Amino acid sequence: MTHIAIIGNGISGVTAARHIRKNSDYQITLISAETDYFFSRTALMYVYMGHMKFEHTQPYEPWFWKKNRIDLRKGYVEKIDYSDKNLKFSDGSCLKYDQLILATGSTPNKFGWKGQDLDGVGGLFSKQDLERMEEFTQNITRGVIVGGGLIGVEMAEMLLSRNIPVTFLVRENQFWGNVLPKQESDLIARHMKEHHVDLRLSSELNEIIDDGTGRVKAIKTKSGDIIECGWVGLTAGVSPNIKFLKDTELETNRGILVGKDLQTNIPGVYAIGDCAEFKNPVLGRRSIEQVWYTGRIMGETVAQTITGNLCEYTPGNWFNxxxxxxxxxxxxxxxxxxxxxxxxxxxxxxxxxxxxxxxxxxxxxxxxxxxxxxxxxxxxxxxxxxxxxxxxxxxxxxxxxxxxxxxxxxxxxxxxxxxxxxxxxxxxxxxxxxxxxxxxxxxx
Amino acid sequence: MMKSIKNAGLFMFLTAFTLFNAVSFLGTFEVTEVQFEKFLADKWIKSEFLAEEGKNKIVGKWNSHFELSAALLTVIEASHDYHRTIIKSLEEAGASKEKIENEWGKVLWIKDTKKHGQYAYPLIRNSAIGFVAENKGTLFWLTFGLGIFGGLIFLLPAIQTDGPAGIKNDAIFQNQATNKGWIAWLVFGYLVTFYIVLYFMPDFAVNQILLVDNISLYLSANPASEWFLYGFMYCVFMTVMGIRMLIKYRHNKYQIIRTISVLFFQIAFAFLIPEILVRFKLPWYDFKNAWPLDYDFFFDWNFKALKDAGSIGLFMLVWGIVLTLVVVPVMVYFFGKRWYCSWVCGCGGLAETVGDPYRQHSDKSMNAWKFERIIIYTVFVFAIFMTIGALTRSEYFLGMRAEDIRFWYGFAIGSIFSGVIGTGFYPIFGNRVWCRFGCPLAAYMGIVQRFKSRFRITTNGGQCISCGNCSTYCEQGIDVRAYAQKGQNIIRSSCVGCGVCSAVCPRGVLKLENGPEEKRISDDNPIVIGNDGVKLKDMR
Incomplete structure (x- = not known):
């Protein structure tokens, strides 16, 4: 029986698995090093804020996977042997596949700031990021967030829910300026200030200062301000999580290069979601789309192709x-x-x-x-x-x-x-x- | 500043609450000979043994109603045994039938779940003297007055301290009160005890009943009973926690109007109007309580009470039938069962106000859903059979004594399920256990809502991010997300339309609305809107 291996159990990989199951009897293995079960990444903030428990972010009960014959495998794929169609895991085990879907998602951007790997510095993408944030924001007097986008606001909301004051550094002169017109940016900036966020526009991080034990003590901005803090949130966007795929015969750029059919340069190997980069993006869209909805659409699309209904990535009207x-x-x-x-x-x-x-x-x-x-x-x-x-x-x-x-x-x-x-x-x-x-x- | 005001409020509330419970130990009781004789007469008690023992052991002063209750029930049980022994010896001696029957007339009917209410309560209720009875007005203000005041002082600062209006669910799963921690278990223990006392040992609550005696006399010209105390507390707790709800959802007009509506129907329809009816010597009647939730509506004693009330009684009878057969299904057709469950109903009203802090505890698993369907329709069928048995005046129904069916329904469903479990278990199982698993009226309306209604929760195209807030805060345990993430409308018999899924959704995905039946139920289409590629290929 044809075996489809999917690396990554996020929305893209899971959507692909569900639709392959709907349309075929293929054997499906869903691989993740992050969690046992699919969860909604966008809901991590609510776990920290106490609105939900982690298990509430899992859309399917554990029996769902068995019932739908989707094999779950927890493990970290270290290497892919494309000619032998074999995945090598970090624990030494292997898994053969017939077709492979790469849905490895993103990692938070780090721009080589001094001190960016200190304890108490982190992004918010994975479950492990959340756990680190939980660990390092206990009893702190301030959090500094770097990068003015969606995850930054979420992190500000998270910290404030625990009464931790927040300073928010935004490099541009308006909030989320690469997406929002000025009026909307201003409206959100006002609302953040209403929530007592210390919003600093046109303010850039220079370095993160060590307290001598490997933990963050303060940050310094490009204009020389020093802000004492126990947590630095790095939320200046995310990049495809493809480090382990670099320098192989798989064609990559910032992401894994794919055509309209989501196929990579290697036949039978597909890439979807945050990690995929379109060689020829859909008109008006970015070559890498890191949005929940586009991940889901790519998952639906690749499942059609793999189960014999050749489809191209044709998202409809943009929405978010x-x-x-x-x-x-x-x-x-x-x-x-x-x-x-x-x-x-x-x-x-x-x-x-x-x-x-x-x-x-x-x-x-x-x-x-x-x-x-x-x-x-x-x-x-x-x-x-x-x-x-x-x-x-x-x-x-x-x-x-x-x-x-x-x-x-x-x-x-x-x-x-x-x-x-x-x-x-x-x-x-x-x-x-x-x-x-x-x-x-x-x-x- | 605000924090100390809040703490002061909490302190006042806890003081009042402690006093409310402490009055149990403050009363004095005196049973006079006249009172005891009246008690025997009221209860048609013919046992000379009980009359004699009572004069020796019951008549007198008591410092505790617990002791008085225990003594009385001991004497009553002893009289039961005494006369049964006599009957046995009469039978052995071959005495005449008449003599034996005469002796049977002296044997008291004792049921463990009813003996407190039937025997101990009336005697103790009438024999209260001393501190509590003499100071019931003052004590009312020190318990209810201070408690309400303290509660409001505790809750009101949220307008300022919680920041701008919006969803306020911070730390719910990190708090001992709302995450099944020790506070939740204490509340659970207290509520369960409260309901057991209320239903099965009202004599233990006599001092608390006295606290609201003046209000009862004012409204209905009758002394307060345990049910008056319950009704009054119900309104008070709903109002205070309703104000909390209004503050919490001050940005959401649906929640504001709905909360005011349930408060109005509880206070006016379930409390004031029935009490005022009693004042005019009319039957106690809650005009919004529909059969089969009002399960004894078709019982003989109710018919009799309505018949005795003349034309108003006849109106009540007709209205009760029209309510169930016409008003309920028609309203469910147009608005869904929410018009009743979360706009009008008293059980729903309590769940939506007092129970709101616990809504996240409902079980969302598939197994819970299966269990729900079995249990709720079993109760519904049970209620129908019981009612047919009552209407046909059958002695036996489906091989069971009709009277036994009525007793067991009242005990198991009316008291244990709806009260002890339905409300007592709020902090552990969530606030709608009764409404979801037990309420026969909800079962009836659910069938209409599922198959013939204009109500639905619309899913907003492809905007769902599967975060799970909707499912987490669905008090009815519906896995709302399972539908929303597929782009399907939510059509579920159990949905009470509280609107909280829509409120907590961070992406504006859910809308409760009434609309045409056409396309109300979504196709089981796995491709969500926004993906043109798959649709185009499929059409080729």
């Missing part, structure tokens, strides 16, 4: 989401930090400054391009449908109530949003009442 302390964020389509040529935007912000919507559209054709929403939930199916139909900005605004996904009884702001648009653009759009008929059209 996050939560910054109390403010939820969703995005559909593209809202870039800087407007593209020929595009126009429309920004609405609630008077209390905790909700906003940012629309982007083509100025001439009026085609809707994308939306950022903060503090108001929107219906994925509806926005996905509008993007597929190449709907106009006017049409989106007229039917905005269809897309509202906030809980019942929440105050709705469509009238206010559309009124602002009308006054800025000289239009006379009247928002229509929510229509289930229109919504259902977008639900398959």
């Amino acid at each position: 989401s996050a939560k910054f302390f109390d403010i939820e964020y969703q995005t559909y389509g593209w809202v870039l930090p800087k407007l593209s040529k020929g595009h126009k935007d429309f920004y609405w912000e609630h008077e209390k400054g905790k909700m906003c919507m940012h629309f982007v559209f083509e100025e001439k054709s009026r085609k809707f391009i994308g939306i950022n929403t903060f503090g108001i939930r929107l219906r994925h199916n509806v926005f996905d449908g509008w993007l597929n139909e190449l709907a106009s900005i006017e049409m989106v605004l007229e039917h905005l109530k269809d897309a509202n996904f906030d809980p019942e009884f929440y105050t709705q702001y469509e009238l206010e949003i559309v009124a602002k648009f009308n006054s800025e653009n000289g239009t006379t759009i009247q928002p229509k009442k929510k229509s289930w008929k229109r919504i259902l059209k977008f639900i398959s």
